[in-house]
Amino acid sequence: METITLNNNLECPLIGIGTFMLSPAEAENSVREALKMGYSLVDTANAYVNERACGRGMRQIGIRREDVFLSTKLWPSEYENPNAVEETLERLGVDYVDLLYIHQPAGNWLAGYRQLEKAYREGKAKSIGISNFEGKYIAELETKWEIAPQFMQAEAHPYFTQSELRKTLDKYGIRLMSWYPLGHGDKALLQEPVFAELGKKYGKTPAQVILRWHTQMGFVVIPGSKNVDHIRDNLDILDFTLTDAEMAQIAKLDKGERYYHRTDAQLVQFAAWRPQFERA
Numbered sequence: 001m002e003t004i005t006l007n008n009n010l011e012c013p014l015i016g017i018g019t020f021m022l023s024p025a026e027a028e029n030s031v032r033e034a035l036k037m038g039y040s041l042v043d044t045a046n047a048y049v050n051e052r053a054c055g056r057g058m059r060q061i062g063i064r065r066e067d068v069f070l071s072t073k074l075w076p077s078e079y080e081n082p083n084a085v086e087e088t089l090e091r092l093g094v095d096y097v098d099l100l101y102i103h104q105p106a107g108n109w110l111a112g113y114r115q116l117e118k119a120y121r122e123g124k125a126k127s128i129g130i131s132n133f134e135g136k137y138i139a140e141l142e143t144k145w146e147i148a149p150q151f152m153q154a155e156a157h158p159y160f161t162q163s164e165l166r167k168t169l170d171k172y173g174i175r176l177m178s179w180y181p182l183g184h185g186d187k188a189l190l191q192e193p194v195f196a197e198l199g200k201k202y203g204k205t206p207a208q209v210i211l212r213w214h215t216q217m218g219f220v221v222i223p224g225s226k227n228v229d230h231i232r233d234n235l236d237i238l239d240f241t242l243t244d245a246e247m248a249q250i251a252k253l254d255k256g257e258r259y260y261h262r263t264d265a266q267l268v269q270f271a272a273w274r275p276q277f278e279r280a
């Protein structure tokens with residue numbers, strides 16, 4: 001698996017399996033099958049309520065801990081829980097994660113970020129990240145972090161390429177990990193003629209062309225899937241290279257439009273919501 005080097009010199013795989021909206025049984029299955037196929041990056045979160053299942057999927061194939069880059073996220077209602085990191089590690093069944101995010105700029109997010117920094121210093125998180133911290137949130141955090149993050153996880157796809165945000169990220173060498181890389185499966189995106197045309201040229205599906213575009217943009221991708229054929233396809237994208245002209249053709253799709261519009265009222269709800277974690 002190709003890797004990228006983060007701003008703290010850690011290596012991170014370019015492609016991973018996402019587990020948003022996967023039930024525990026689905027997440028366990030997708031993680032196990034993905035790792036069997038050669039994936040080495042798994043993305044979950046407190047809020048997905050499938051961390052135990054992801055840990056089970058990892059253990060079922062007996063993969064060595066150091067061969068998996070495990071990413072998870074603290075949910076805002078955990079930011080002031082002094083045991084949030086330990087409890088997250090316990091659910092996953094590991095003694096460190098490779099990447100630990102704060103999931104949303106909600107509630108006492110600075111307390112959440114301080115927990116990440118502490119976990120990083122203690123070796124419980126090999127890298128740290130912020131998720132959905134675009135605009136004023138990263139601007140404020142920039143003035144307060146003691147350790148700069150390695151990743152920002154944010155919505156990104158050919159319709160919305162995060163061109164503004166990337167200017168800030170580039171200043172610090174923070175890498176973008178795209179969520180909704182396939183537009184959450186949006187047919188309009190997958191059926192854009194340019195992806196069918198390039199897919200025909202390279203013998204790939206439209207989804208594979210889109211994922212290759214992400215990696216050539218320098219983004220790490222974590223497509224979510226419970227379909228083993230899709231999981232296999234999504235890994236098989238590094239044996240072709242889109243030309244500069246083809247990347248420029250895809251750039252024309254950028255409408256600067258997100259799928260997901262978060263409101264301030266939602267941030268308040270996020271801070272109040274407590275995930276009902278899976279039982280041990």
Ligand SMILES: NC(=O)c1ccc[n+]([C@@H]2O[C@H](COP(=O)([O-])OP(=O)(O)OC[C@H]3O[C@@H](n4cnc5c(N)ncnc54)[C@H](OP(=O)(O)O)[C@@H]3O)[C@@H](O)[C@H]2O)c1
Pocket residue numbers: 017018019020021043044103131132153154178179180181182183184185186205207208222223224225226227229230231233234
């Ligand atoms: N930080 C955040 O706030 C945040 C928010 C959203 C997501 N995320 C992370 O980002 C990951 C990716 O986002 P996502 O899963 O919501 O959306 P996505 O990866 O853009 O799309 C997933 C959808 O695309 C379909 N799909 C996957 N591979 C395909 C393929 N090769 N061909 C056709 N369809 C395909 C899946 O269906 P099948 O199951 O049938 O394959 C699923 O319906 C998440 O799983 C999660 O880890 C983070």
